[in-house]
Amino acid sequence: FEEQLALPADFLWGGAISANQSEGAYRADGKGLSTVDVIPHGSNRLKVKLGLEENLALDPEAYYPSHEAIDFYHTYKSDIKLMAEMGFKVFRTSIAWTRIFPKGDEAAPNQKGLEFYRSVFEECRKYDIEPLVTLCHFDTPMHLVDTIGSWRSREMINHFVNYAKTCFEAFDGLVKYWLTFNEINILLHSPFSGAGLVFKPGENHDLVKYQAAHHVLVASSLATKLAHEINPENQIGCMLAGGDFYPETCHPEDVWVALNKDRENLFFIDVQVRGYYPRYTKRLFREKKIDLKTEAADFEILKHTVDFVSFSYYASRCASHQMTQSSEANVVKSLPNPYLEKSDWGWAIDPLGLRITMNTLYDRYQKPLFLVENGLGAKDTVDKDGQVQDDYRIAYLRDHIKAMKEAIADGVELLGYTTWSAIDLVSASTGEMSKRYGFIYVDKDDTNQGTLKRIKKKSFAWYKQVIASHGEDL
Numbered sequence: 086f087e088e089q090l091a092l093p094a095d096f097l098w099g100g101a102i103s104a105n106q107s108e109g110a111y112r113a114d115g116k117g118l119s120t121v122d123v124i125p126h127g128s129n130r131l132k133v134k135l136g137l138e139e140n141l142a143l144d145p146e147a148y149y150p151s152h153e154a155i156d157f158y159h160t161y162k163s164d165i166k167l168m169a170e171m172g173f174k175v176f177r178t179s180i181a182w183t184r185i186f187p188k189g190d191e192a193a194p195n196q197k198g199l200e201f202y203r204s205v206f207e208e209c210r211k212y213d214i215e216p217l218v219t220l221c222h223f224d225t226p227m228h229l230v231d232t233i234g235s236w237r238s239r240e241m242i243n244h245f246v247n248y249a250k251t252c253f254e255a256f257d258g259l260v261k262y263w264l265t266f267n268e269i270n271i272l273l274h275s276p277f278s279g280a281g282l283v284f285k286p287g288e289n290h291d292l293v294k295y296q297a298a299h300h301v302l303v304a305s306s307l308a309t310k311l312a313h314e315i316n317p318e319n320q321i322g323c324m325l326a327g328g329d330f331y332p333e334t335c336h337p338e339d340v341w342v343a344l345n346k347d348r349e350n351l352f353f354i355d356v357q358v359r360g361y362y363p364r365y366t367k368r369l370f371r372e373k374k375i376d377l378k379t380e381a382a383d384f385e386i387l388k389h390t391v392d393f394v395s396f397s398y399y400a401s402r403c404a405s406h407q408m409t410q411s412s413e414a415n416v417v418k419s420l421p422n423p424y425l426e427k428s429d430w431g432w433a434i435d436p437l438g439l440r441i442t443m444n445t446l447y448d449r450y451q452k453p454l455f456l457v458e459n460g461l462g463a464k465d466t467v468d469k470d471g472q473v474q475d476d477y478r479i480a481y482l483r484d485h486i487k488a489m490k491e492a493i494a495d496g497v498e499l500l501g502y503t504t505w506s507a508i509d510l511v512s513a514s515t516g517e518m519s520k521r522y523g524f525i526y527v528d529k530d531d532t533n534q535g536t537l538k539r540i541k542k543k544s545f546a547w548y549k550q551v552i553a554s555h556g557e558d559l
């Protein structure tokens with residue numbers, strides 16, 4: 086029991102970023118356009134993300150934050166050095182699909198793309214940092230959106246699996262921990278970012294989304310199967326945008342709504358962990374008039390389940406049977422919770438919610454968890470001495486790490502913790518730079534101005550000490 090109370094000795098401490106929010110260099114060395122590259126900063130952003138904008142041509146007047154981001158494509162060596170200085174044991178990033186297959190359907194990969202990521206992962210290994218790599222983090226090739234409607238089409242399965250196989254082979258020995266799709270459930274809430282879906286007038290959106298989800302799930306299972314065949318040491322995870330729904334009151338109808346809101350998100354993980362569709366989907370699909378096109382072989386493929394369950398946690402959520410008001414927490418609609426403080430962007434702050442979510446996930450799946458995103462988006466300022474005193478971020482992370490340790494003591498198995506984010510980067514929801522999450526400040530503003538200079542924030546030294554003390558010195 087004593088052992089269970091403590092953090093495992095090989096616990097992986099670190100931080101996370103994604104390719105599209107950090108790399109920039111959006112056409113360098115043959116890279117193709119991806120969905121995120123056509124999502125502008127500003128008023129039209131939400132419409133595009135929701136799949137409601139049919140004209141996706143780049144507008145020369147608009148600002149697209151992914152095009153330069155924080156230029157990690159050129160600064161990765163010095164940035165990874167800073168992460169090593171903090172003592173990172175793991176660094177989570179993603180591969181941009183369109184660096185490896187610029188259009189998504191080529192016969193052969195782009196060597197320059199493979200060379201770039203080889204160099205990134207070698208850089209990690211140089212400092213004994215374990216790379217944790219997401220294959221698709223909100224960046225589907227635009228060519229596949231334009232030509233086959235992205236994940237509406239079954240053909241996507243082959244394109245993705247070919248891409249995944251190329252990566253597993255190319256980085257065998259360098260990368261062991263893989264995630265197939267970032268926040269897979271976001272497909273339902275932000276369908277263009279999640280799966281490159283653009284709706285046609287009059288369509289049944291639910292049908293399009295769940296059909297795409299089916300293809301994504303089959304592709305994920307096939308990739309998992311391949312990863313295990315290529316190297317049995319490979320560890321493959323699913324990735325959930327987590328945060329349990331609380332019923333707003335103990336009114337049974339509120340409880341029922343909250344249960345179903347959780348199911349909506351957990352549906353994906355239910356399939357990826359158990360290897361089959363949960364029974365509740367029969368009724369759900371009937372009521373939403375969803376008649377999925379499937380093949381018998383799909384249900385054999387789905388049996389290739391993941392090794393661990395990774396998830397992001399920013400906030401708990403709240404639901405009632407009279408959802409009148411709504412606030413946004415990570416694009417999943419939620420009611421404001423009057424018992425909780427909020428971030429500058431209105432996201433609830435709920436460390437106990439992390440403990441609750443971890444216990445829910447572990448009770449449901451009995452698989453090791455990996456907390457791969459957790460952090461505070463806040464407005465940081467550089468003071469007259471050139472310092473960033475982000476005590477609020479330290480407080481947020483401290484409380485969440487305490488809650489995480491409580492969950493471990495409750496009996497939850499947790500492989501590691503990667504904060505969002507290791508370094509400031511572009512916000513996925515708003516496209517802002519001013520919504521900062523990192524331990525390292527990047528000099529850039531919301532209008533694409535700045536020197537891109539890096540500054541270690543106060544939280545940098547704090548996190549270094551957290552890792553060095555194995556989570557004791559908080």
Ligand code: BG6
Binds near residue numbers: 458
């Ligand atoms: C998760 C994503 O949704 O939350 C990240 O996986 C994202 O890509 C993070 O950046 C924080 O959200 P946001 O919108 O504040 O950047």
